[in-house]
Amino acid sequence: MKPIYFAPLAAALAVLVPNHARATIQGVTGTSFNLTAREDTISTGDGDSMYMWGYALDNRRMQYPGPTLIVNQGDGVTVRLSNKLPVPVSLVFPGHNVTATGGVPGLLTSEVPAAPSTAVVTYTFTASEPGTYIYYSGTRSDLQVEMGLAGALIVRPRGAPKQAYGDPRTAFDREYLFFLTEADPAIHQLVAFGKLAQVDMTARHPVDWFINGRNFPDTVQANNVRYLPTQPYNCFPRMHPGEKVLLRMVSAGVDLHPFHTHGQNHLVIARDGRLLSSNLSVPNPIPDLAISDYTTSAVPGETVDAIWGPWTGAKLGWDIYGTANLRPHNCTPDATGFDPASHEWCADHYKPIPVLLPTPSELTHGNFYGGTAYLGIPGGLPADNPGARMQQNLVGGVSFMWHSHSERELTTNDIFIGGMATMAMVVPMNVPIP
């Protein structure tokens, strides 16, 4: 029953890690960054590799997406860009007032000429407002963003790293990046063969869709997995019941994507690095215009901050933790009706599921099913089921697919399932989350 390659094994092995909420998003911190635009390839979920242009940190290989830059509110940020590509390249930082020095003036900003130029363009700006932001090349952006020259910028609020913004209503327990892009491999192939003049962006036909530079199921592999060296970031949200998860959505491609979170609505609190607030001119605006939704359009170039949770399995009409036979447990409600430790909704305590489930042979199980209907009661899958050999959920978690709801985008080069999808998993309280 031991699965190969998959991340939940890492979760089970992470026993020795202390169980406190970790808020970190993968990326690089500091105030001064050296990026180089260079070429490389990525692996797509159909087993192919695709030629890319991307931003590399220091002297490393390029990565897709570019390195997530994590700075603090008020920082003066300096990004130095060098270029090893055969075309000029640049950086734009929407939402910021950028001063660019060096290089050659371009239509949007200063550009680093094509290799073998050793010019460096220095972009400086003050990260005056917290939030989630995007950066990408401002040079022939239609082609260069397609080729991979884009990344995320996160500005943490002053003194409050576990909040998205200055207001405590934006606090989170865990945060995850959702960097959404598309790709048309035919364009990448033309560029790989040096046939830029033949590229027709009006004929662009994407067939690959990505979250954080990976197609599903690579999205649920580990961060920095060795066989995806140029795609370091995963997207595998895990949370305990009662926790708030911040989704930092960055829509970096050119198509709109309707992003749907199974399990519960998410609360959209900000767009483009600004709280949805009726009054942004006060020192700590509150998101009084926040919108709860089950699906949010990710608009090209736009960033969205949304909070999912707390998920508790409340009000299902049955006890998500099991009946007295299956698993004796206590529920002591506080004033809100929840047990403050387990986050169980006590009004449903010990209530059974009021229907009989089909027998296992009548079902085709998925590999993210915990084996039972309950949170914290793991079970195996029948041996003849497709999910059995690859069961990903060994801890009795409750899984939810978070994905683009344009179902064509759940494919990688015509192969279902793939594309712009990932699995989120509510894991029992005693299971540590890396």
Added chain:
Amino acid sequence: MTSLIQIGFPRRTVLVPLLSLGALLGSSSAPAATRDVFLRVDQFQIPANAFGNAAPITMWGFIQTDATFTPLPGAVASAPGPALQATEGDTLNLHVMNKLPTASATVYTEPISVVIPGQTPVLAPGTWPTWTDGTKGNRAGSLQRVRSFTTETATGATSIYTFANLKPGSFLYQSGTHPAVQVQMGLYGCLSVLPVAAGQAYGDASTAFDSEVTLLFSEIDPAQHASIAAGHYGPNPPVPAPADWLTSTINYLPRYFLINGAPWKPGALPIPAGVHGKKLLIRFLNAGLQSRVPMLQGAYALIVGEDGNFLTITDPAGRVVPAARQQYSVLLPAGKTIDAIVTTPAVAGRIPVYDRRLALSNGGAASPGGMLVHLETH
């Protein structure tokens, strides 16, 4: 709470919605005007090589004329058509003459009309809509299909389209006939309606501005224009049908991407945007068939209006307050209008504005091109 705009009521002072007492109109006693505008619908051509197009592109467009439908001096048919302006409360009479070519074996032509989404037309009962079988009024059977949302103007004929008690904001005037063909052929333009209070987009201090700019996004699919220009469009192709015969616009694929009727090309001039550090009202309109996402570089926009609606919320105490969103990107789907106020940077210079769906090529060839402009403050 919202202002009452009722057709047929005696003209009166338009009530201002909302807010603080300071927002009440100073000149609320001024009578609204009746504006008569004369437009002709012509077929015209965008010349070859205007923006990298190998062949001329046939268009349909509005041209401003005098009361005899003779074009005003210097006026040319264009897409977008002439920018129209009016004041809140006005009655707008659009006198329209359909001067599209007469139908023949090699000429495709249609009746036309004008609608202004968001403004209310004055129409006689039973004269609209118009069905493809030529009848009018509510449908009489299950097989009928609408051709015009309003009354039609046949080839060679003239009509008056009246819109009463105009609301403030930015609006698209466009053909209401066979819109799948006529809007993309070029029958669209901008109508800006100012509130009675000067220097505001809507009758509220939060919408005050010092300068204004209109950015109207649109697209051209040259193949569909070529088919229509050749008369190769309609439900009944001859046998054998010419290779470019179209029975519908379903395979629309734009190749040219325009702001205010032109794509970016080398030598494109910046658009004057007033004094630096001041408030610039940008009227965004999308007359294309696909979503666009204008993106501002180095600035945030305060989105104050959508489709001619001043954006407010009602707070828990019952007060109506402005609810402008602050974004650097503006989702502009097909047919949408958005009013945004940008406080331009403290240093004079250029603000690039471009479509973040990156429609930045002319005909697919090497960019830059397409939907990119530079606003310039002094």
Added chain:
Amino acid sequence: MKPILNIAALCSASLGALLAAAPALANGVHAQCPAGILTQSFDPVTGKNLTLDVRHPQASTDPGCRDIAAPTFFDTCKVLKDPVTGQPSGQTTNPSVVCRSIVCGDGHVNMADGSDTFIFGFTDVTNAPEDLILTRGMPLAPNAVPLGGANFSAPTMIMREGQDFYLTLTNAGFRERPDLSDSHTVHYHGFPNAASVFDGEPMASFGINMGSSVTYYYKNQYAGTYMYHCHVEAAEHMQMGMLGNLYVLPAQDGTPIPYRGKTYSKFAFSDCPRAGDPLCGSTGYDAMYFLQESAFDPMFHHADNTYNRISFANMNDTYGMLNGRGYPDTANPAELINVNNHPSQPIPAIAMTVDAGGNRAPLVIHQGNRVLLRLSSLSTVEFYTVTVLGIPMRIIGQGAQLLKGPTGANTSYPTASVTLGGGEGVDAILDTTSVAPGTYFIYTTNLNRLSNNTEDFGGMMTEIVVSP
């Protein structure tokens, strides 16, 4: 490194324990409903509706529902219908329980240009005792099999806040694709605080195999506009038509609440949790429109019908539809009959009333009415922008939530168009107060989509007639 959990032991132990603890159903078709489904017949003594017992029909209180062998069974056993849709309402003897039963399989529909199209879909079999579901689930032709009878849109679910919803899904297989053994699910899209076991997303739970049933259980806690669809092989099954409308009406309905000088008893949400709340009555309406956007790619459907390879990458939707029909069929209240003489497109894209005899007519909307427009999309490829030309529209709900900010502000907003991608839903009030009587159009401003494939004057458009 030793894992914290002894997985192997648990694998055999816990599942075994569960199976031993729970009473088992034999494999097969089982419609689970804890109450009797109300029929159109009345008990002359009490005046109450009689019932159909779907598990033990011989125990039905309606005598017309007791003999499943009778060829006239579906003429004598008629469950209560919802006058808004003409489909079973699922009402039972317990007002807090609603039970629906659907079958999934394949079928055919007509596009508005007259062309026949193969689909996958769901059919309503709420009226069928479980032993008849797979054999005679279709009421129209007593000897017809439900295979080949899929509907598009799928059966419409309209229920009430606070009700327990038992939804039985039976997998009838594909009559025209016997080589496929696909399992299916129902995903109740937007259901809050969902548990994966009933969420219908097969990777996180399971799908039901051919010849068997699963009964989903949901507690409809919150009013709103939702939707449902099959989530197995979602790109294929959704493109092929396994899409349906699902609305939860607020518990507040029936309570007269004044708003701006008029009194309403139907609301989009329970907007008045306490007297004096500023949003009390603000979602009140007189008439309801519900429209679900979707679109078909004819080449994809043809390939799936003819054992050919389907291409997701090349999906090109050229038949834009509302409630499963293209214009002008959208504005036609009649049922549409398919190539197999089966009414496979049961609902139009206009507000309709269906009387007890099954007669359908457009719902009359009078000038001054507030119309609730529930707009959702289950498009698998494109975003669509939809406008209502000439009638002011205010968005009052989004994602099955009242637009009320966290501090209690009324955050509803006026707009002329709504842009939805698949899986998005909004609620709008169309105010006809100042609207002259006549015919108005609800249509996509992605104007080339006003086509039924290569046929002009069609596509994603419907009408709303305002009467004096």
